[in-house]
Amino acid sequence: MESFQIMPGAGYGADNLTLYAWIGELQSAPHPSFNQNGLFRNSEFGRALGNTVKLSLIASLITAVFGQFFGYITTRGRGKWYGNAVEQLIFIPYLMPGVAFSAIYFSMFSQPRLGGLIPSLYGTFTLILLVSIVKHFPFASRSGSSNMMQISVELEEAATINGAGFWRRIRSIVIPLAKNGFLSGFLLSFISIAKELDLIAILMTPKNYTLSFLAFDYSKEAMPQVADAICIVIIVFILVTNRIADKFGGNVSKSM
Amino acid sequence: MSKIQLSHIDKFYGENHVLRDVNLTIEDGDFMTLLGPSGCGKTTTLRVISGLEKAQHGTMTIDDRMIIDADKAFYEAPSKRGLNLVFQSYALWPHMTVFENVAFGLKIKKMKKEEIEETVMRALRTMRIEEYRGRYPNELSGGQQQRVAIARAIASSPKLLLLDEPLSNLDARLRIDMRAELKRLHKETGTTIIYVTHDQVEALTMSTKIALFKEGEISQIDTPLGLYTNPIDLQAADFIGNPRINFIEAKGFYDGTGLKVKSAFGEYVFAKEFMKLDEEIPENREFDCVLGLRPEMVDIYTEDPHHKNTVPARVYANQPAGSETLVTLTVGDTEFLAIQTGLVQAW
């Protein structure tokens, strides 16, 4: 609601309401504390929106796909050495706080390593993407293994006896049955990446601003109205994606 | 239609020795039932035969073709063994229709479209479920699902059909119907069937042969009648037959001509020709033994029939159950059960 106010905390009377935070221009600012164009006229916002969409969609797609894949390995390899090993490894990133984690990345990638084999990734979208993926991987693979656990091994064994090889089993049995669980795993990491802040704050450069970081920035600059507007945009973005995912998977919430 | 030979099969799960030196020959066209209490290794045997598990020792041949040779680490791929398996849980693919479920294996074999259609419909007709071809498994009753599972297994015309307790999820009435159905299927197709159950009535009514399992070992292989009338040990005698066999403490004495058995029922002499002489029998010395008496072998008279093998008894309890009546009797301190056909009251 604050996003429609001129002065935050000054009530909701008609004289204190404005659309400035959304569409205002700097010349016509209703109050001197505004130092930016309204959201939809702000090029920073456009870029941040683009970054957020790109980051959250790509990162959550990748985490979800690999999460399901590793979930498959851990459930089918349960009790075997590779299943246990994978299960342990996956949870390492989960144990570290986001900031510490990105600090590691920061020092790892701020200069070229291995004689230039790994270029300096600092400030690139790739690094942020990488960090987001690793951070959310434990959740995704947990959701992946609970999803895979619901697909009875016997369904695959029945396919084996009927002559299906590994890839055929994955394609004809596992993927169709994992679809809904995959979508919910995707949404899980998607939502938290879309509003992710602490993890990627350290790695931000203006070019890579995401919506949540922009909101953080604005709220520091005494523009809480705009920051709030951004939060609303994030929520809308999440809801819209959720709807689209729903359309894809019939009813995702059913499988959650 | 094939002959299966398992020899010296050993299977471990970790430390757990689940199958112990299993030897089993299944003749062409047999309906072989693996019977035994829960956890004795029946499912494991099926999984070893089908190739879903690897045995650590032993060999298996189907029609003299080597399928398992554990010492050489040779295990033929499950799909190349010419068999199919019906899981206890049916394991129907929930995202495929009945038709697609049955057609799956045929598609993998790259059969032509018309041929698939024809083969699937033949399997569905055999199991009498043609009208459900477009339905999904969760739109079918348990019995119908089970038929689909069998249809899927027989569509590829396996030489060997493995069934793992397929009737255990059904209610009593449907179970009896499906028993008849399976028997008909066996007769019509002539397929060799290995059937797993822990229900002895199922085993006795359906099989041509029964292999009795006990803690991972096969204790006896015989025809249903053979198993019933000549159980190999007390446990086998106890496991087969419903109501259970009566065990009566007795003293035996063998003098080389016949076995004299003394018990609460008096004295009875078994002639030598009815004895199994390959076992060790102490001679000219009294020893403890147990008499096994099937409840239906007991005839009850209210008046003395003047027969030399009668003994006076008292009626202790009486349970009429419609087609039969269970009567608990005592002779001295010994209690035993008798079964009489029809409704018997009066005592």
Ligand SMILES: Nc1ncnc2c1ncn2[C@@H]1O[C@H](COP(=O)(O)OP(=O)(O)OP(=O)(O)O)[C@@H](O)[C@H]1O
């Ligand atoms: N995957 C496994 N890992 C370890 N132990 C197993 C496994 N599968 C079965 N077992 C053990 O092997 C033994 C035999 O199991 P199996 O499933 O063959 O029994 P069953 O005769 O089919 O019993 P039921 O009638 O209950 O189905 C059991 O003691 C069981 O605990």
Ligand SMILES: [Mg+2]
């Ligand atoms: Mg079993």
